[in-house]
Amino acid sequence: MSVRSLGYLGFAVKDVPAWRDFMTAKLGLQEVAGDAEGARYRLDSRAWRIAVEAGEEDDLAYAGYEVADPAELTQMAERLRGAGVAVTEGDAALAKRRGVLGLITFTDPFGLPLEIYYGPSEVFEHPFTSPAGVSGFRTGEQGLGHFVRCVPDTQKALAFYTEALGFQLSDVIDIKAGPQVVVPAYFLHCNGRHHTLALASFPLPRRIHHFMIEANTLDDVGLAYDRIAAEDRITMTFGRHSNDHMVSFYAVTPSGFDVEFGWGARAVEPGWTVVRHDAISVWGHKPVRQSAPAPGRIILNGEPA
Numbered sequence: 001m002s003v004r005s006l007g008y009l010g011f012a013v014k015d016v017p018a019w020r021d022f023m024t025a026k027l028g029l030q031e032v033a034g035d036a037e038g039a040r041y042r043l044d045s046r047a048w049r050i051a052v053e054a055g056e057e058d059d060l061a062y063a064g065y066e067v068a069d070p071a072e073l074t075q076m077a078e079r080l081r082g083a084g085v086a087v088t089e090g091d092a093a094l095a096k097r098r099g100v101l102g103l104i105t106f107t108d109p110f111g112l113p114l115e116i117y118y119g120p121s122e123v124f125e126h127p128f129t130s131p132a133g134v135s136g137f138r139t140g141e142q143g144l145g146h147f148v149r150c151v152p153d154t155q156k157a158l159a160f161y162t163e164a165l166g167f168q169l170s171d172v173i174d175i176k177a178g179p180q181v182v183v184p185a186y187f188l189h190c191n192g193r194h195h196t197l198a199l200a201s202f203p204l205p206r207r208i209h210h211f212m213i214e215a216n217t218l219d220d221v222g223l224a225y226d227r228i229a230a231e232d233r234i235t236m237t238f239g240r241h242s243n244d245h246m247v248s249f250y251a252v253t254p255s256g257f258d259v260e261f262g263w264g265a266r267a268v269e270p271g272w273t274v275v276r277h278d279a280i281s282v283w284g285h286k287p288v289r290q291s292a293p294a295p296g297r298i299i300l301n302g303e304p305a
């Protein structure tokens with residue numbers, strides 16, 4: 001068995017107000033509760049999906065993976081302990097804060113705090129309303145989206161995420177991360193979403209290169225592009241990825257790592273077989289030079305225009 005989906009993400013950021021504007025006015029997520037110390041955002045029928053809290057890291061602080069019920073949570077805890085992972089039962093206070101019925105906490109081999117939970121809060125009585133007019137986001141069985149985890153040892157991370165959490169390899173892209181630099185990226189699924197996680201040894205100062213959310217329509221992506229381009233935040237132009245076939249663009253968040261805003265990805269179907277690619281994109285995804293680039297940024301698709 002594996003975790004069912006990526007359920008939620010928590011970021012620790014220096015500039016909470018800048019994130020508030022970025023999440024609502026630019027990405028079109030709905031703020032549900034917040035103060036100067038942070039906020040939580042919705043993008044579907046769940047009570048929240050992304051938490052943004054005040055912190056010095058400007059990085060992903062934790063990720064939560066969902067299982068179906070208490071029996072699966074117990075199985076995952078046993079599986080992790082069997083793999084030598086130190087697992088802690090989440091207490092009632094943490095469960096209440098996350099709005100879940102039960103959870104366990106642990107870290108990946110390179111220090112990213114992870115949680116597995118069951119029983120998230122649904123709020124169908126408060127329909128999702130995007131403040132920027134996004135028609136909606138594709139979640140459901142495919143979960144929140146994906147993120148690309150930067151690790152110093154890809155094989156060690158791959159062993160952990162496949163053997164302990166049950167992810168399966170979708171494909172590998174040998175990414176050109178500089179004129180003479182090729183970095184293999186491993187794309188992993190735990191449901192129909194082509195990748196819920198990707199692993200690569202990018203030499204970045206952050207835990208992730210980017211996280212991705214998938215809108216319901218192509219127009220949602222185009223309209224988001226226009227909103228974000230007006231602020232000189234685009235880092236890669238409109239394009240279609242070679243592996244999941246997603247049409248998307250990339251933009252820099254107020255914390256210096258990227259967000260991918262996409263639509264139209266294909267799913268992994270039964271009978272899927274692992275392949276490899278030399279290119280990340282069929283077309284587009286051209287790097288855009290930032291007028292004020294964040295330190296440690298990495299250019300994935302050749303030199304910026």
Ligand SMILES: [Fe+2]
Binds near residue numbers: 211
């Ligand atoms: Fe992505």
